[in-house]
Amino acid sequence: MSNRRIIDARGSYCPGPLMELIATIKMAAVGEEIEILSTDKGSATEIPEWIHKVKHEHVGTEEKSGIWHVLVRKTH
């Protein structure tokens, strides 16, 4: 858990959770996990879609009390 970065993008309409992830993943180390917190249910599909395209790893997605937690791992 100590090597996990959290992006609190709740209520982020602009730039939005995926843009926050795109910016943050540049700063992360290879192997590092990033957990995105989003109140936009669209994040549950658009983030994994992008992660797949750029060949990082989508570890999982979970919804807790209206907040989507999307976990990804930087692979390269």
Add this chain to the structure above:
Amino acid sequence: MKILIVGGGMGGTILANNLARRLSNELRSGKTRITLLSASERHMYQPGLLYLAVGRMMPDELYRDQAGLLEPGIDFQVDPVEEFRLDKNEVKTKGGKVHGYDVLAIATGSRPTPEEIPGLAENSEQFYTEETALKMFNRLRRFEGGKVVVAMGVPHKCPMAPLEITFMLYDYFKGRGLLDKVKLHYTYPIGRVHTLENVAKWAAPEMDRLGISYETLFNVKEVDGAKRVVRSEEGGETDYDLLISIPAHRGMEVIEKNGLGQRGWIPTHRTNLNMEGRSNVFVLGDTTNLPISKAGSTAHFEAETLGENIAAMVKLGAPVREYDGKVFCFIEAGLDRATYAMFDYQNPPQPKPPTKAIHWFKLAYNKLYWASARGLL
């Protein structure tokens, strides 16, 4: 109480003026002191660069003397900070002065970094500095037709700029009678043409109507200037004759050098705007790591919140309100129509169809900005 503001852009200037008015009695009596440290004696209206690039504003319209924008009683010094000594509640400037503080506000802003993407700086036109906006203006004047591609890095300042420059270029080429020789192609990093869903719902049909093609999930990886091709992280590529870029941004170097935040973004509490772990240090404007737009209006609304809170800390001993994530952005939909988006942490924007009236209001705001910086608007 000693209040120190670092950064003389929109956030720092509005905060200084807001505080000076709220604390006029305390300033007169000497109980409070407000010092503003800036890297420049001039203040730039940054949104004007978009207009400069298409010949709709002149360079001298972008600037005012910083000292003339400030309320009397503010101690203004052109002497940028080099060292933040937060454990000692002091900073050291380039000129060698040490300033102590009781409350520190950091508003140092951000900088475009096109050099981080191979080939982007040398093969594209940009409008985020006066120099590059003028270069873009001259390049556009000489351009006689071909494929114009708009591409961007993340994060970038002013999230409306990619759409605005695209629609403004359409009208610019239309005005020069070149539309039949120009093909506009817009790219965007996520899976729709703008990160704000309601803005994307308006902009995509507008592009369809105007014949502007677009490609989403396109994050620029590299530019091959010899082949005139832009390649994306997602594996796509597009050729170009003229490449217009909105570069990725970083926070200022001094923030990185002092270890205050990775890539120059300072970890900041989303409602009280405290730097994480520092109860007497506040952050505003582009400098925060908050998941909201890097835009002048964000700095403006944060400065108003902080002005009220820091003044309350002086008068009552505690802050009195929270920042709600409010942002307001005009969106130019060409050279004679505009709309706007207003939103906060709880409420998404509901942009209206563009009108000439909103465009005229935006042009008026380009002048009213100076009243805004003075904290009067």
